Every structure is written in structure tokens, then in C-alpha cells.
Amino acid sequence: MILRCENLGWRVRRKEIVSNASLSMNEGEMLGLIGPNGSGKSTLLRMLAGVRYPSTGRVYLGGTPMAELRQRDIAQKLALVEQHADTEERITVREAVELGRTPFLSVLQPWSHEDEAIVLHAIAAVDLHGFENRNWHTLSGGERQRVQIARALAQQPQVLLLDEPTNHLDIKHQLAILQLVKELPITKVVALHDLNQAMICDRICVMHSGRIETLGAPCEILTEERLMKTFGVCGHFMTDPFDGSPVIRFHRAHKED
């Protein structure tokens, strides 16, 4: 199993931010991580990526405890795009994406034509062809986000963790990035706020108050009861006349609900 965690927890100043989180990823699936603000999605993703050391429990990457792996070994298998990803000011788009190849370079394995091709392919995949020589600090929020995704793609990981990858993107790029991620033949965990977009996932994991509340197929998980219980909103399911897929329309809950 490529990625799994057992009883993961993270505490800060005696406050439990994430508790008792256990997950086993299926090979090649896209798992959506949903939950209200502050429910622990980013914290869980950072622990799964080996960026945040858990207070309790373990993460296993390719069967090996993450704590026993070097950063370079982790980066050869797993890529994380953080929610507020930033990078140094004086860097071009191409240089930012080239960072994705760092875990594979060494004295014996210097930069090659293949690395070059992977970087250009990643830039094209996020529709940033022509931006290669632009400075990072001149990019818009959505363009920066797409560069970070390209950097992760250039890493050619077996596991891709994305924290709200569409939050700055225009609608065309939101749909394109989600489809691109969905079609990658690797294991993906994606934190999302748009529950209609989350329906594209193979499974959905719902977080609430630092705990995994439930996990399963989107149509089993996203019910009117769940929307009220976890998010405190009324949701009505409709059928998209275009393709027959379910669509949720949201309403604020009345006080007495």
C-alpha cells in the first residue's frame, strides 16, 4: 500500500488539532478531503506529506514508516501542494517548476534533457506555456497556484497531495486542473471546499473538529443529513439535465434547524 496512516494526531499547546486519524489509500484513487474551516484538513495533509511531525501515530509511505525516510526519499515518491504555497521572490516560473526535479538530481545524475522535457510538459499541463521566464512575484494568485501544481507534477510522484488546489483559479482552470488530477494514474488526496467538485473523487473523507467523521463513495457520503450535521447548511440534490449527474444546491439553515 503506497500511503496509509494509523491513529495520527497532532497537538499544540495541549489542544488536539487532529486526533486518531487512520486512512489507507487505494492505489490510483482520488480521495477528496472535505470539512469546515479549521477541521484539520491541512494539518492532516501536512502530516501525510512528512512536513508536520505527528504527536501520535504513524504514516507509512510504500510500507515504510515516514519517520525512517529521508526527505529526499519522500520527495521522490510524494509531492505536496500547500494551501498557501509560496516561493522565493527572485525566481522564474521555469526555475520554480525545476525545483520539482531536485530530489532526482545528484553528482552522478546531473540535469538532463529528460528533466528539461518533464519540466516543460508540466508547465504546459497547467496551461502556463509562454510564462516560463516570468518572475514569480509578477504572477497572479491563480497563476502562482498553477506553477505550484506544475512543480508537483514535475516531481512525477506516486502520491500527490493537494490542499485546495482550485481556490484561486478561474472556472475554466478549476475544471481543467481537477480533470488533470483525476486522470493522473497515481494516488491523490485533494482537500476541497466545493462539494459539487468533490463529487469527481473516488472516495470522500469528511473531517470535523480534527477527526475523520466518515469515509466512502461521494453519493453515500454527501447526503442532506451530512451537509446539515457537518457543515450546518441545507443541501438539495438535483439532477444535471446535461449529463444526469447529481448537483447540490445549498441554502443557509434556518436558526430553528
Ligand SMILES: Nc1ncnc2c1ncn2[C@@H]1O[C@H](COP(=O)(O)OP(=O)(O)OP(=O)(O)O)[C@@H](O)[C@H]1O
Ligand atoms: N501552529 C498552530 N498553532 C495553533 N493552532 C493551530 C496551528 N496550526 C493549526 N492550528 C489550528 O488547527 C485547526 C485546524 O487547522 P487546519 O489548517 O488544519 O484546518 P483546515 O481544515 O485546513 O481549515 P481551512 O478549511 O480553513 O483550510 C484550526 O483551528 C487552526 O487554527
Ligand SMILES: [Mg+2]
Ligand atoms: Mg486548510
